[in-house]
Amino acid sequence: MDFSYAQAVLIGAIQGITELFPISSLGHAVLVPAWVGGQWSNFTTDPNSPYLVATIALHTASALALFIVFRKRWAGLIKSAAGSLTGRHNAESSVFWRLVVATIPVAILGFVFEKNLRVLFSKPLASAIFLTLNGCILFTVEKISHSKSVSEKVAEEDKHITQSISVKSAIAIGFGQSLALFAGISRFGISMSAGLLRGLSHSTASDFAFLLALPVIAGASLYKLPDLFLPENTHLLGPILVGSIVSFICTYASISFLVRWFKTRTLYPFAIYCLVVGLFSILRFAG
Template sequence: MSAVTYFEAIVVGALQGVSELFPVSSLGHSILIPAWLGGSWARDLSMGGESPYLAVLVAMHVATALALVVFYRRDWARIVRGMWTSVRDRRVSDADQRLAWLLVLATIPVGLAGLLLERVLRDFLGKPVPTAVFLALNGVVLLAVERSARAARRPVPVVSGPEPSEVTRDFSAEITMPIRIISAEEAADRRLARLGVGEAVLIGAAQILALFPGISRSGITMVAGLRRGLSHEDAARFAFLLATPVILAAGVLKLPSLFTQANQASLGPALVGSVVAGVAAYLALRFLTRHFETRTLTPFAVYCVVAGLGSLAYFLA
């Protein structure tokens, strides 16, 4: 059984950190890149059996989740505090408490599905050809939701009419109340907290599709969020908040496999690759949060279609 080398771990770590958060499927790339490169890469980075590569990927997933926690540390501090006060007081009375419960409820479907289906789907579909098909399909879905979103944003003609009459109002007698200035992040969390329970669970359940290699977790979750009326910025934010406990829990659950006797030779590369993955994930988050303030999923969709179809043609040739 081949061990993962340091160079391979660095390359895969950078790839994992970026592709886990970019809507392009980290699992899909973890399968396709070694198959594309062939040789020792295909041998060392095999997804089959009890390959050390799987254990190394687990460590990188944990590092990616920690990067998410660090990036959204203020949000998670409010969310955890909201959960604590909600349980203590046995009520849900503010946005932080509501968002905390929405995240918990929205995580349950993918958690259960992952326990039941992850190994089966990986063993049956974790091969280059099915992965290439799902990657292309991922791009098609992203393109479709963007087309739908553009249609929904078309301006509605305004019918001109008489100007409303001006009303003079005396504000001198009104009592002014102090206004607390909140951050943009807190304002975004308040918007997310307005989601209905069913809407949040539906968006969270979309992550189940990411068990298919080539389907992006962040991408498919954003698609579900956009379909429920969220902006790109808020859909991305909710996708990343939802992904954090899922990735972290799955990684921690499987992390002991890295410390078996068979994987001893891969411990060093796993550590180095995890550091690279964490840094790459943090930088990816900085880029994506700014990107989705004004831009869309379209560039990632085009990439997925081209990469998926190109890979399919290559592996079927």
């Protein structure tokens, strides 16, 4: 099956925009081809389709954008974590180890259930249902966090994530992230929702979610990236390279936008978007 440069650019833009918006990049990777129809509808159903390989490569570009934006933060976290091995513990080293703990559950579950979940990758109705569920989760979490006046209560706690996210909470967030293995559930949205429920402000919850996104996205994409260089996929390198550049640029722009957004705003617009698109997609693909 062919994979054109125009398709690569469009898919790269969708991946870059939706990866860190709490609206599920994987859900959109399933629903967009289904909505467009024609040859696009074969992307997720044809076993010989280059779409899955391309999507993995575009995720790698998103991971690179995350690393570049937060490189100084990661350098500090890694340095502090190395120091903690010799007994020099501080807040940053605790954040690092909580990120490790939160990554383990989704890594294990993703590896174990990869083949089963790949079947759902070709089912737009399932993705539409999960996207609607994602909207319900975001909306409910916002209602709960607002009812508790979280922003005012934890202004002091925002100084250190570790004061609100214990090791047990990190494990819970890790298992919560595993829901994002289903196309339609947003990994970033689940991570941020867990932070809000633990009493973090939107800004600090999004900060933890950004940090947590890198090891998960990078691990998943690098694990499958060698498939791109198989002999049967070498003709895809040109379009995928172009799509990856677009994905990188859009991811970088999305991070900049969301960092500013969550300083003063909430998840409500994203919840409404997921509910509207999810419900319309259910109506479209239920027949």
